[in-house]
Every structure is written in C-alpha cells, then in structure tokens.
Amino acid sequence: MKKKELEERVADIEGSIMCMECKDHLDSDDYLQLGYLNQELAQCKKDLENGNFQL
Numbered sequence: 001m002k003k004k005e006l007e008e009r010v011a012d013i014e015g016s017i018m019c020m021e022c023k024d025h026l027d028s029d030d031y032l033q034l035g036y037l038n039q040e041l042a043q044c045k046k047d048l049e050n051g052n053f054q055l
Helices: 003-021 028-050
Strands: none
Touching: 003 028
8 A cells, every 4th residue: 555545545444433422322333334444444554654666
C-alpha cells in the first residue's frame, strides 16, 4: 500500500470508529466490528510510523 493510501485508510477507520462510538446502543456485532477496526487502525498507524509502505 502506498503512503497516501495508508493515510486515507487511517482517516476512514477513525471516521468509522467515531460513528460507531456515537451510537446509543451497540450490539455484540458492533462491538466485534469496533474491535476489528481498532486493531486495523493500530496496524495501519504502526506501518506508517515504521515506514512499511510503498513510495
């Protein structure tokens, strides 16, 4: 993934997480999705920090 694509992915994930956290009620599927998004966000940020992307 290119750096710009990775940065866009981070922004998309952060937006999705914010939307889910604004819900009044989360069911078990929402919690699973939120956990997955947080893991993916952490990995994308780590890749950005470590330079693990295409130039």
